Amino acid sequence: MRFGSFFKNRQKNDEQKQEHPAELKKSLDQNLAVLKQLMEEPNDLVIRAFSLGQTNYRCAIVYIDGLVDKQQINSNVLKNLQLFAEKTDLPNGADSVLHEMEKELISVGDVIKADNLDEAINDLLYGSTLVYLDGIDKVLMIGMKGWETRTIMEPVSESLIRGPREGFTENLRTNTMMIRRQIRDPDLRFKTYDIGRRSRKKLVVAYLEGVAHPDLIKEVNRRVESIDLDDAPESGFVEQWIEDSFLSPFPQLMNTERPDKVSAAILQGKIGIILDGTPFALIAPLTIGNSMQSPEDYYERWMIGSFLRGLRYLAAFIAMFLPALYIALLSFHQGMIPSQLAFSIAATREGVPFPAAVEAVIMALTMELLREAGARLPTTIGNTIGIVGGLVIGEAAVQAGIVSPIMVIVVAVTAIASFSIPSYSVAISFRLLRFGFMLAAALLGLYGIILVYIMINIHIVNLKSIGVPYSTPFSPSFFRDWKDLVLRAPITMRTRRPSYLKSDDNKSVNKGET
Structure with missing residues (x-):
């Protein structure tokens, strides 16, 4: 009986979570009450409610302690709100006031207006600060992430005698920054996904528009969209989900800590997959010849x-x-x-x-x-x-x-x-x-x-x-690609990208294939 009541209560709680209102309310008190109910008022949830100066508009800022930069909140949000409240010519209507607040808070750089509760909570749990205003069913989401991160260090698992000494970290934005620094091309694309029903981890699919084959991009995106997990703590979960055969002893995606390796692969027409929370990125597709190659070559x-x-x-x-x-x-x-x-x-x-x-x-x-x-x-x-x-x-x-x-x-x-x-x-x-x-x-x-x-x-x-034969370019044979297989031809002779990738822009940039 006790187990039966336990499962019934658990099912009831799950149904209540699924039935929570997806839209925000106009009442500030109702919005805060729903937020507290959903999160059960954790100790790290900070809610600061106040009035905007002498007006009747009530406001509240909400953030998770430890995920935000408090100094930025004090200097860029609270200070701006204080200056905003001292205005004597505030517009009429909560909608106009929130729009004016958005313009005043734009100094932060990352301000998004949302009317969806799920989106607001997801951003709150990812380090954003929420600004509520009474009388309107919208909220401002301000990006002020400030958690502790590991500094950029030399890759532990892929050390080289000659080559760059920096490796990926567990911070997604740091990793994408390192790739952008190596590929300064406006055609570089970062497509972001939220994976994990519970964790809602950020995953980025990186590729060069006009270089990577559209069918390859489409297939990788399709497989990433099919991921159905509660959490993906490491890129190995993503690798095992999207690989072609789980019965094979051979890895079907390359994992690496090196930004130069991912950048070289993207320039060749391959796809990079970067997951928040891990320093190991994935490269697709992978062939048997790639496994014997090193950036030092x-x-x-x-x-x-x-x-x-x-x-x-x-x-x-x-x-x-x-x-x-x-x-x-x-x-x-x-x-x-x-x-x-x-x-x-x-x-x-x-x-x-x-x-x-x-x-x-x-x-x-x-x-x-x-x-x-x-x-x-x-x-x-x-x-x-x-x-x-x-x-x-x-x-x-x-x-x-x-x-x-x-x-x-x-x-x-x-x-x-x-x-x-x-x-x-x-x-x-x-x-x-x-x-x-x-x-x-x-x-x-x-x-x-x-x-x-x-x-x-x-x-x-x-x-x-990812649909590409693993034995390429041995079989099916692409003899032109043999210049970079067992032997590594001089850079001046490597003027085209690998044939098996069928890149739209087939002229190589003389960047090493990984």
Whole structure:
């Protein structure tokens, strides 16, 4: 019975919230009473009611303490209202008075008149100050956001040797400002959405009009509009909602902390998605070739950039295949190993009680545990755990005869290779696929590795990112785009945007693709 009454009361409260009047009333007291009822008079809700000088007009300002700049309220609102109240030639009628107040308060810069209660409350909870006037069913919403924010710092997850040192913050306006500072083009568009039924977070879709393909813009906007969540605390929620396939191990949107990376993508004809409250922006669409690229490729000369990119492709191969090749060669294809190396490996494995597959899985899981523990601990301790823990455990395992020294080398090289992949989301996908290759190698040897490799290729060819084939420009082939795929052609040769984006303005601005 108690649970039944609880759910009935909850349903009744929800119905009352849904039935609250969407339109403002002309009575100041009624408006304030409805506001207090809906918010249940929280401690941080500040309501200051007063009369405008010697007139009969009653006024009230409402704001949430901690979300606004009190100094601006005192100097730009209360002071202006005081000067306004001292006027002797106030117009007749509340509508005229509110219009005159709007002109007097225009020094703030962000003043909007609204007649919708939901809109007013939404702006109030986002840091606006509301100005009510008795006798009129409208309210002034003044933008005076003033909460504490993190300063612009170097990106934590994407550090570069050469390149800009600033990264996104949790403040949406700061992030859009950094993009506008890099792209000073009047065609730059920021389309704003409110997502989250409860949180009403601001989300911005950024693109260049006339550069991004209209169908791509339309599709991204359609998917963003379909988001139906109570809250989206991080851009990962948005990414998982709008991606093409939730069954794929590969990320279908790029996430980044770097404004230069988002700006470069927008200039190429891609779409940037920025969510309030997180420093990680999204870039759409994403292809398999983009995951191996880094902004530093374009900040260095083309030979250096091409060399670094080639190393990343080699690192991706090692991260996925090396442990599986070790298992396959030792378990099924010993004849493919050179004799001297085979004798050396056999000597080091003498006394090891586990087969190569079990040995590799134990060491790979141990390395993943060390990596996860190091990431969750404070920075100084985490680095120590990752390095010292790996050395101590590896040496102890070899001394105990549980694993062979060659296995420790294989796992260490694999871990180093996975760190070389610039995108964390792509690197962790390769780490996940590594165990699939290891299982296939333990069952079928090299044939198993080839079968899994074929399956992954079939999956990648069929996968899409916002409707764009994930395997582009390998397949479907756009040979002109191969100048910026495995090798990075000189800047002077990169005169056009990627063909697969079908940009209306196909002439490139020589800005690096991300």
